[in-house]
Amino acid sequence: MPREDRYNSREFLAFIGASVLEDKKTVFVGTGFPIIASMLAQKTHAPKLVVVFEAGGLGPLLPELPVSVGESRTFHKAIAASSMHDAMSLSQAGYIDFGFLGAAQMDMFGNINTTVIGEHDLPKSRLPGSGGANDVASFAQRLIIIIAKQSKRTFVSKLDFLTTPGFLDGPNAREKAGLPKGTGPYRVITQLGIYGFDERTKRLKLISLHPGVGVDEVMENSQFEIMLPDKIETSPEPTDEELRILRQEIDPVGIVLGK
Amino acid sequence: MPREDRYNSREFLAFIGASVLEDKKTVFVGTGFPIIASMLAQKTHAPKLVVVFEAGGLGPLLPELPVSVGESRTFHKAIAASSMHDAMSLSQAGYIDFGFLGAAQMDMFGNINTTVIGEHDLPKSRLPGSGGANDVASFAQRLIIIIAKQSKRTFVSKLDFLTTPGFLDGPNAREKAGLPKGTGPYRVITQLGIYGFDERTKRLKLISLHPGVGVDEVMENSQFEIMLPDKIETSPEPTDEELRILRQEIDPVGIVLGK
Amino acid sequence: MEVLKEGKGELLGWHDPDEARDWVLKNKSRELKDKTMSAKEAVSRFVRDGDFIASGGFGHIRVSMAIVYEIIRQKKRNLAMAGKTAVHDLDILVGAGCVNRAEVAYSFGHELRGLSPASRRMVESGQCKVVAETSNAGYQWRFLAAMMGIPFIPSRNLLGTDTGSYSSCKVVKDPFSGKPINLIPAAYPDVAFIHVHRCDIYGNAQIDAILVEDFELSRCARRLIITTEEISDNEVIRREPWKTAIPFLVVDAVVEVPYGSHPCEMPGMYYYDEDHIAEWLSLSKTQEGVDTYLSKFVFGVDSFDDYLELCGGIRKLNYLKRREFLREPMVAPWRK
Amino acid sequence: MEVLKEGKGELLGWHDPDEARDWVLKNKSRELKDKTMSAKEAVSRFVRDGDFIASGGFGHIRVSMAIVYEIIRQKKRNLAMAGKTAVHDLDILVGAGCVNRAEVAYSFGHELRGLSPASRRMVESGQCKVVAETSNAGYQWRFLAAMMGIPFIPSRNLLGTDTGSYSSCKVVKDPFSGKPINLIPAAYPDVAFIHVHRCDIYGNAQIDAILVEDFELSRCARRLIITTEEISDNEVIRREPWKTAIPFLVVDAVVEVPYGSHPCEMPGMYYYDEDHIAEWLSLSKTQEGVDTYLSKFVFGVDSFDDYLELCGGIRKLNYLKRREFLREPMVAPWRK
Numbered sequence A, B: 001m002p003r004e005d006r007y008n009s010r011e012f013l014a015f016i017g018a019s020v021l022e023d024k025k026t027v028f029v030g031t032g033f034p035i036i037a038s039m040l041a042q043k044t045h046a047p048k049l050v051v052v053f054e055a056g057g058l059g060p061l062l063p064e065l066p067v068s069v070g071e072s073r074t075f076h077k078a079i080a081a082s083s084m085h086d087a088m089s090l091s092q093a094g095y096i097d098f099g100f101l102g103a104a105q106m107d108m109f110g111n112i113n114t115t116v117i118g119e120h121d122l123p124k125s126r127l128p129g130s131g132g133a134n135d136v137a138s139f140a141q142r143l144i145i146i147i148a149k150q151s152k153r154t155f156v157s158k159l160d161f162l163t164t165p166g167f168l169d170g171p172n173a174r175e176k177a178g179l180p181k182g183t184g185p186y187r188v189i190t191q192l193g194i195y196g197f198d199e200r201t202k203r204l205k206l207i208s209l210h211p212g213v214g215v216d217e218v219m220e221n222s223q224f225e226i227m228l229p230d231k232i233e234t235s236p237e238p239t240d241e242e243l244r245i246l247r248q249e250i251d252p253v254g255i256v257l258g259k
Numbered sequence C, D: 001m002e003v004l005k006e007g008k009g010e011l012l013g014w015h016d017p018d019e020a021r022d023w024v025l026k027n028k029s030r031e032l033k034d035k036t037m038s039a040k041e042a043v044s045r046f047v048r049d050g051d052f053i054a055s056g057g058f059g060h061i062r063v064s065m066a067i068v069y070e071i072i073r074q075k076k077r078n079l080a081m082a083g084k085t086a087v088h089d090l091d092i093l094v095g096a097g098c099v100n101r102a103e104v105a106y107s108f109g110h111e112l113r114g115l116s117p118a119s120r121r122m123v124e125s126g127q128c129k130v131v132a133e134t135s136n137a138g139y140q141w142r143f144l145a146a147m148m149g150i151p152f153i154p155s156r157n158l159l160g161t162d163t164g165s166y167s168s169c170k171v172v173k174d175p176f177s178g179k180p181i182n183l184i185p186a187a188y189p190d191v192a193f194i195h196v197h198r199c200d201i202y203g204n205a206q207i208d209a210i211l212v213e214d215f216e217l218s219r220c221a222r223r224l225i226i227t228t229e230e231i232s233d234n235e236v237i238r239r240e241p242w243k244t245a246i247p248f249l250v251v252d253a254v255v256e257v258p259y260g261s262h263p264c265e266m267p268g269m270y271y272y273d274e275d276h277i278a279e280w281l282s283l284s285k286t287q288e289g290v291d292t293y294l295s296k297f298v299f300g301v302d303s304f305d306d307y308l309e310l311c312g313g314i315r316k317l318n319y320l321k322r323r324e325f326l327r328e329p330m331v332a333p334w335r336k
Helices: A009-020 A033-043 A084-092 A133-139 A173-177 A215-220 A240-250 B009-020 B033-043 B084-092 B133-139 B173-177 B215-220 B240-250 C017-027 C039-046 C065-073 C088-095 C117-124 C136-148 C214-220 C234-239 C274-283 C287-297 C304-310 C313-324 D017-027 D039-046 D065-073 D088-095 D117-124 D136-148 D214-220 D234-239 D274-283 D287-297 D304-310 D313-324
Strands: A026-029 A050-052 A098-102 A116-118 A123-126 A142-147 A185-190 A193-197 A204-209 B026-029 B050-052 B098-102 B116-118 B123-126 B142-146 B185-189 B193-197 B204-209 C003-006 C052-055 C079-083 C099-104 C129-133 C152-155 C170-173 C180-185 C191-196 C223-228 C244-246 C253-256 D003-006 D052-055 D079-083 D099-104 D129-133 D152-155 D170-173 D180-185 D191-196 D223-228 D244-246 D253-256
Touching: A009 A033, A009 A142, A009 A185, A009 A240, A026 A033, A033 A050, A033 A098, A033 A142, A033 A240, A050 A084, A084 A133, A084 C136, A084 D136, A098 A133, A123 C117, A133 C136, A204 A215, B009 B033, B009 B142, B009 B185, B009 B240, B026 B033, B033 B050, B033 B098, B033 B142, B033 B240, B050 B084, B084 B133, B084 C136, B084 D136, B098 B133, B123 D117, B133 D136, B204 B215, C039 C065, C039 C223, C039 C253, C052 C065, C065 C088, C065 C191, C065 C223, C065 C304, C079 C088, C088 C099, C088 C117, C088 C274, C136 C152, C136 C180, C136 C214, C152 D152, C191 C214, C191 C244, C214 C244, C274 C287, C287 C304, C304 C313, D039 D065, D039 D223, D039 D253, D052 D065, D065 D088, D065 D191, D065 D223, D065 D304, D079 D088, D088 D099, D088 D117, D088 D274, D136 D152, D136 D180, D136 D214, D191 D214, D191 D244, D214 D244, D274 D287, D287 D304, D304 D313
Parallel strands: A026 A050, A026 A098, A098 A142, A142 A185, B026 B050, B026 B098, B098 B142, B142 B185, C052 C079, C052 C191, C079 C099, C099 C129, C191 C223, C223 C253, D052 D079, D052 D191, D079 D099, D099 D129, D191 D223, D223 D253
Antiparallel strands: A116 A123, A185 A193, A193 A204, B116 B123, B185 B193, B193 B204, C003 C170, C152 C180, C170 C180, D003 D170, D152 D180, D170 D180
């Protein structure tokens, strides 16, 4: 686990999310962590990162954390405030570099479930469904997935429902299904580490461990086997200034990051 | 021929065009006569006629004759000024009562040619093509066609090119081709008379002769046989007030109506 | 057209394009006439038991709550609802027993505020059925197809997933590229209700800022109820016709309801009433709580003005305006 | 997907959606950077011989004449052009020998002003080929499909006609209704040029009043040159983001050209210069006349400002403004 004396696990996740984003690119964000990570990235290394919201907000100067991806903050001093048709069409046409989503359940190919736990027709637990997630994961060039609590319940061998496409059942499956060429999951971020996907097998592969986390902890908290690289990196840590921005400027109430 | 002492043939045509339109309906207009006829209808018996322009103008208060169906007059004090996508979609979805078009050549099923005289690939005479005509004739519930000069050159047995659909080759042909059900040509207006279409055969059928015009004149000025009704009506004539409106308010320069 | 795959979701609100046109021809007036009426009249005239309904806006933004409450008040039943990032509206309508079927893009959640106790309980106990799954773009393009009067829109989402398998889409081989392509069927809701910033008596409506999918939804719904912050003169509309998002042709009723989106946001006017939403989220943890909420805020009031008084009156409304313009700090009373 | 009928028109500007995405990924910058440049630079960088080009606006309305003249000046050759109610722009580009292929919805005419002598002469003598026919909605939806990144849009026009047979559409059986449906293929022009009311240095552009089909065209063109009446500060754009018709993401060049639509109309600013159009229509009756026109108004001037002086200078521009606002009577100098 990261050093709890300086920051909590959620603050760390937001920081890691930001660190994966690049300047002068577009990012299509889901609610919560993805927005916070994008805001932090804009305030640090990626001031020209353009944030796209599915309801029509494009490139706002976000004045505070939006609670919804459709509210007025999402087009505050924006470049454009248009429509879902516009946002989704630009995405499908290839104008989105990064998609950024939270997830409830994921498998080793980066497929996501946010629909049901249990049977579809009479579920044990009904979740909200795709929202824009299936769209973002289908259209964005590179998909980033954030799962706040990696565990055997969230990293599963078989999803109860495949809401949102990762690499489906492996190499070439996306293209065979008709999804846009060259797209797919790019990074997965949890409280334990940062993951990518193996080029050949399209399976989840560790990139770096967060400070203080061991490989065994990563393995124990997954139903499926996680591939390991030759050399495991250590994830970077946030500076005091980054923590200050998160706590004071982005989420002062602790809605996403906690208190 | 109508009585040339009170009005010329083009003024009469504009008046007849107006008389065919109904109040509280929508009309999708092409350039020229259709606009003038709609303006006259609005200023007389159809003040709530809503005029739709393909480039996005909906329900303007037309301050003068637009030279183009996309210029600023077409959305002057309009109800909406949107886009071609909007205008064409509303039309395809069934919101247009009347389509109103001019034509260069027509056959007995109300099919229109405005593309070429002669061969397509090396034409004797190249005309502008469909423009929005194919769309209006496909989508409008009832199509009105105006042909300023009926003759053996304009009422032809076989079109050089079928630009815009009338009843194609007869009963049920539109539906078989996939065009919207129940649509098709409704009235044809020339300098000689007003025509409709026979319910059973979908062939052109005379409704009324303009004052002073004989049946023989109608027949002589057509390559195909025109069906005759049991009783031939006489077309109405414009009042002095209607002529004043046409000459002073709508087309003072005589762009369409001449001098 | 060879179908490679076919979703098993219910094909909600689809009509043959010719039938859809025929309905428009027979039922939608082209006359510029006064369509103002009360919410009560609009709902009783245009919402029937069993209808497929859709609400405008997005999430808790620009929602016609005045119509939502009136549907509950009139005890409409067996409604199917478009779960097109439908959040508070769908939650409360399911909780109240009005809606028992949904096609879901995003439902049963309140975004950052957490999941929806009331509607999830109904789904998990089988009292509300999810008849089809889709995505936000899926719904957007269902409405686009219907607005255009065409049977479907091709797309490259929903492919390869259970969301697609539980949708009403069909996958075919594209005759241009030879690749598989998803076909999203048109959706014509029986009734939609959309809250706007201003509208004239005929139904020409302006929406400030993002349209979300209301451009398409307004044009494809068989019946459309507009609620508006204010009735504007037709001359106001004609002065800036490029601001008209919804033309009168597609509108059936115009209802003037100031603050009619409360407790949801109205962009540029007032922000969410988080206290009220938190109260709903807390009460709705039990069916008794749902009943308490409804008898107080829906059945217990005679008008939307009375309801606003109950929610905190002018003091609250002025606060929500300051909050919209960032002159009050963030709050999150629904946080545990 | 069984094809019932197939148009024999050339499939101009269609790309497999994956290739189209790949092009975007490699060639369209997502960076907010200064894209201002001269018309000369924009044309020399982005218009290549043989390209498929498209012009914004409609007919004689909101046309980027500055770019049209520059294309002639740089003697671009073998261009194909979208005849999407392309009127003065197409006529003069065909007359000048730059465009020798067109897909035609409406071309070779000047609406009420009559037919186009120059371009008709080129078509009737085989020097300009009409490679496909379509309709205005046909083009609109070609652009819509491309903007959406999908291979085609279904439609119910063009069916049963020679326009359809000479188009690049395919007719298939709709798997939902079982009826024949037309599939209109996407069109991605190599370059489009669109004239707007205001635009910032990054390419965020506002268009007042009707958009015609420029919302779609701007988003599907591989290269997009914006000419603008004025460069606005980015803050002006961000103050009213709902007015942005074209976002910077799709823009490659921003060229400031006041009165850049002359002799065409700029809605809300200046009306057609009918005298100038009449001069073109009269001169272009012969090829010698075309050459006279071009050497005077295109090759004979160093800048758009000089061209405007030649056309009547400030006095003329002030008149066109009064005419736009209905403070001068109609004229029709091209009437015989």
